[in-house]
Amino acid sequence: MTWNLxxxxxxxxxxxxxxxxxxxxxxxxxxxKGWCGTSMxxxxxxxxxxxxxxxxQNAVVTFLFPGPTLFDANGTGRVYIDEGASEEQQRAxxxxxxxxxxxxxxxxxxxxxxxxxxxxxxxxxxxxDDKVAASLPGVGNMNSRRLVNDLGKKMTxxxxxxxxxxxxxxxxxxxxxxxxxxxxxxxxxxxxxxxSGVVGQISWSG
Numbered sequence: 001m002t003w004n005l006x007x008x009x010x011x012x013x014x015x016x017x018x019x020x021x022x023x024x025x026x027x028x029x030x031x032x033k034g035w036c037g038t039s040m041x042x043x044x045x046x047x048x049x050x051x052x053x054x055x056x057q058n059a060v061v062t063f064l065f066p067g068p069t070l071f072d073a074n075g076t077g078r079v080y081i082d083e084g085a086s087e088e089q090q091r092a093x094x095x096x097x098x099x100x101x102x103x104x105x106x107x108x109x110x111x112x113x114x115x116x117x118x119x120x121x122x123x124x125x126x127x128x129d130d131k132v133a134a135s136l137p138g139v140g141n142m143n144s145r146r147l148v149n150d151l152g153k154k155m156t157x158x159x160x161x162x163x164x165x166x167x168x169x170x171x172x173x174x175x176x177x178x179x180x181x182x183x184x185x186x187x188x189x190x191x192x193x194x195x196s197g198v199v200g201q202i203s204w205s206g
Contacts, residue, residue, distance in 0.1 A: 003096065004205035005047025005054055009104065009166060010132055010144045011199070012178030013038035014192035021070045022198065024161025029069035036065045037192035038108075039183050041134050041142055042097065043125065049092035057089060058082050058123045060136065061097040063108055064189050070111065076189055077109065078116040080136055082123040094118050102206030104167035116187050130154075132199070133180075143180035144197050157198060168200030 013019045014037040020028045021036060039062040047054035060080040066072070079097045081090045099109025124135045130146040147155040155175040157163060163173045181194025 001050060001095075001100075001206065003047070003049035003092070003100075004203075005044050005096070006203045007042065007044040007047070007201075009168070009200050009202050010041040010043070010134075010142065010176070010197070011038060011166075011173075012040070012142050012144060012181045012194040012197040014194060015196045017177045017196045018157070018175065018198075019196040022157065022160045022162045024165075026069050026071050029071070031065075031067050031069070033192075035067045035190060036070065037183060037188070037190055038063050039140060039142055039181070039194075041125070041132070041144075042093075049096070052088045052092050054089060054092060057085060057093065058125055058134070059085075059093045059097060060123065060134065060142070061105065062140075062183060062185065062188065063112065065111065066189070070108075073111040073113065075108070075112040076114045076116065077112045078185065078188065079118045080123065080139060081118060081120050083120045085120075090118065090120070096204070096206075100206050102167075102204055104165065104202060104204050107162075107165045139185050140183035141181060142178065143194065144176045144178055144199060146199060147175045147177065163198070163200060166200060167202050167204055169203060173198040173200040
């Protein structure tokens, strides 16, 4: 199995800004709701999997961890594939987002006890003014807004446990609150509103 991709990973979650799970320290993982729901949008600029072109594909993976910390595991996950993807592209994206080695999803995927069946839905992504939004009808909406300081510079986080685990380029993510995010998949154990979020550029391969 040979694959590679480059693009952007947009993370949103139900905790207040900033979700303490980013630090990877169990004693700091005080989930605001006692559990944590997260949805992540994968935007692929260029990529291929065993010769299958993945360039331009969008996909979402969502996790629900019942707590009290992320490392207590027993999570539930689901992958959402854009309805315009071919069957071959879907299988490739499923493999990657189910935690293929080198994917950056290995750690959270290893903490799941349940994978729900992959769902094909329209994924509409819009972008502008340091904001990204994604709409998945009947499932949820994602909103991400990069924070900018008074000097016009993006606020960033570097070398945190999960900016490394997710494979962010230079281990650096842009701080990006997710207010307006609402995840309402009826098959997930909880529904949630987004508050926290981070955006990172990625280069994965396996």
